[in-house]
Amino acid sequence: MFQLSEVIKGAETIAISGHIRPDGDCVGSCMALYLYLKNYVEPDVKVDIYLEKPADIFDGIQDISEIRTQASAERYDVFFALDCEDSRLGMASELFSTAKTTVNIDHHISNRGCGAVNYIDAAASSTSELVYDLLDRERMTAEIAKAIYIGIIHDTGVFQYSNTSPKTMRIAADLMSYGFDFSALIEHTFYEKTYVQNQIMGRALLESILFLDGRCIVSSVDRKMMQFYHVTPKDLDGIVSQLRNIRGVECAVFMYETDVLEYKVSMRSTDKVDVARIAAFFGGGGHRKAAGCTMSGTFHDVINNLAVHIENQLNEEVK
Secondary structure (H helix, E strand, C coil): CCCHHHHCCCCCEEEEEECCCCCHHHHHHHHHHHHHHHHHCCCCCEEEEECCCCCHHHCCCCCHHHCECCCCCCCCCEEEEECCCHHHCHHHHHHHHHCCEEEEEECCCCCCCCCCEEEECCCCCCHHHHHHHHCCHHHCCHHHHHHHHHHHHHHHCCCCCCCCCHHHHHHHHHHHCCCCCHHHHHHHHHHCCCHHHHHHHHHHHHCCEEECCCCEEEEEECHHHHHHHCCCHHHHCCHHHHHHCCCCCCEEEEEEEEECCEEEEEEEECCCCCHHHHHHHCCCEECCCEEEEEEECCHHHHHHHHHHHHHHHHHHHHC
8 A cells, every 4th residue: 555645745736537437436436535635735736537427326425516527638747547447447548648647546356557556455345445545534524434435335235245344344434433424325325216227127127037047147238228218327237236136146147238239248246156257358357246348249149158157167166
């Protein structure tokens, strides 16, 4: 772990970004670091944050409206890439590559570090947990604590997933002591769904298919269906986890069409299938029990290719 004060020492321009299609951990960690640096640095130091527009459920985070959704032509003194490696920064990737000092903070096992300074810890529950480690507690505010808490609950499934450690719970307890309404935060950002989000989830569950003797399940949403329900990729969050909750399922696969013969694939599993290994084979990444990638082909092409790898692991487990 590095000293944040040393990395930003003397910097006049600082930028922060995370991965494309930002999830709760990405938004929470980026906004927490942004709010902290805005409070920490001198008034004449410029701090910018670049992300695709986050889902509306995160609108309660302080200053989230300050996120820049279009890249600029600036060259920053320090650039922080959070919750991903540089190839997933999207429109901010060029800004990262031209920065004088680059910093990469992430907890994905597939990331080997893309910055001049790296803080990668696959044992951490989330990138938000790693950001917490870097911050001076005396400079922490309730709004910063709230952003970190959001990131942690989203990547731990509200402390249900196996990446939740005793350290994670101790951090959560400290964050709660800052006095924000953590119960309402969980309800609004994690559990609450719109009517159309529940509709598309219901459709995905209804049309799901069991395979490999019922140990795996897959569901798919094409662009035509998304247009019919007036939903975007942000509205599909939670579907793969719900598929995984079905009794007897060791591995769940959910995919949605992003282009002609192209799918964004999300996988969730038990201990018996390492989906990060499978995702990495197809150019993606993630964690042992939660990973994703982008794949080309028809729906049947994609699932047949994935099934080979899933079945091999299930057979290994039997041995």
